[in-house]
Amino acid sequence: MKRLWTYLRFNKTEQNGFFVILVIIILFSIVYSLVRRNDKKDPIAHQVRVFEQSFHDSTGLVDYPNKKFSGADVDLEEKVVAVQPGAESKKEGTKLFYFDPNNLPTDDWQKLGLSAKQIAVIKNYERKGGRFKEKSDVKKMYSINEKLYSKLEPYISIKKETATASRTDKTTLLYDKFETSKAEQIDINICDTNALMSLKGIGAILAKRILKYKEVLGGFCRIEQLKEVYGVTSETYDLIKDNVMVSNLEGIKKININQIDANSLGKHPYLSPKDAKLIVNYRDQHGNYTNIEDLTKIGTLSDLAIAKIAPYLIFENDSR
Structure with missing residues (x-):
């Protein structure tokens, strides 16, 4: 035991060095504690962090589609707008009115009290094909917070699209080229490939099959025989039946x-x-x-x- 104590015992110089190091450690701990406490109370540092977050959000709108604006972001945004020329007059000119959010002009959004950044989010949504089908869809926009939506909700009036109108638009897109230039009646016994391809639903391959089947058959006696051609479905036949005929039976092979x-x-x-x-x-x-x-x-x-x-x-x- 005495031998172990000889290793742990310090001489006078070592004792002085130990106490100096201990004092330095205590001083550093006190200074670090005071610095952290002052940093938490520093309003400038807090505003810098809020501004950095707001700037990041404003430059990454498309990357965060489901993110809501926090209260700090909105407050800071209002402060920034307030120092811009003409911003005060826009805030003072806020006016609520009944509106349809679909394709609403930017000026009208501004009259409702929305900032340029909030409007940019909405317009980006519309450019990608988005539409507001009911009031709650407006609330889903991450640039619209709960407070702003509560103010706008009573004035939102969305026009309902009828199913008939929607079907008409789709039909127009699909068959516009056929409606503008309807095919004339074609005698399927004397026509060529180009004539058959002018019919709805008939492409180059199907046109060749029809002519091949006519040769093997010896000629068509009636238009219903087109259903026997591989590839001519009931839908295709219904599309072309009013534009084909069999008027020349003299060429039928006996x-x-x-x-x-x-x-x-x-x-x-x-x-x-x-x-x-x-x-x-x-x-x-x-x-x-x-x-x-x-x-x-x-x-x-x-x-x-x-x-x-x-x-x-x-x-x-x-x-x-």
Whole structure:
């Protein structure tokens, strides 16, 4: 124990140095405490911090869309405006009146008591497509605080848009080019790709499919056959049906049912290879067909298939 005490015991010089360091530490603690206390009570330092925050907010409006103005910001803003030329007259000229906030001119916002910074936030919102649909939407603007909204709320009067007007505007945007230049009636048996592309809903690819199907079919007998073309939906057909017609039936290709072979007959869209073979086999067994009713004797052909293929057939004793 005595040996340990010899390490902890200070001589006279070491004791004096220890007390000097202790006094310095105490003095620094007292000075630091006084400086902090004075800084908290200093109004200039507080105003500098408020001004820096207000300046940051004014230069970052778009970056903080959901931030509300604090009371300190509003107070400082009013003080700054007060020293600007003409600002006093604007504050004195504040006048409340009924207004629609949508597309309200800047001058009217100023008459309601809003500052240039508050108006800039609203105009930026409108430029991005924003609209006020009800009173509470005005309150959502972060430049409008509770106190200002309470003052404006009784005078806000928003015009309601009717659903009919909204639909009319959308329809005008979508079909304006079609309304201004309506397509004339086109004979789908003699038209070309460009003529088909002038119709609503018909592009280059679909126009080529229609012409290809006409060749395979042998020509259109009625406009309803357009529905059989791949890509012509019910909606597309409804768009074009009033602008197409079939007036030229002379160019329709006919099939002599008593001379054609089963392979060639099976290439027609209205007959399957199996149907074509049945027709040819029945002809070979019972002789030539004299009219369309003879096809019903086969028994396996549906009435619909016979009705669809009939306009494209000729018989040995047919003069067509």
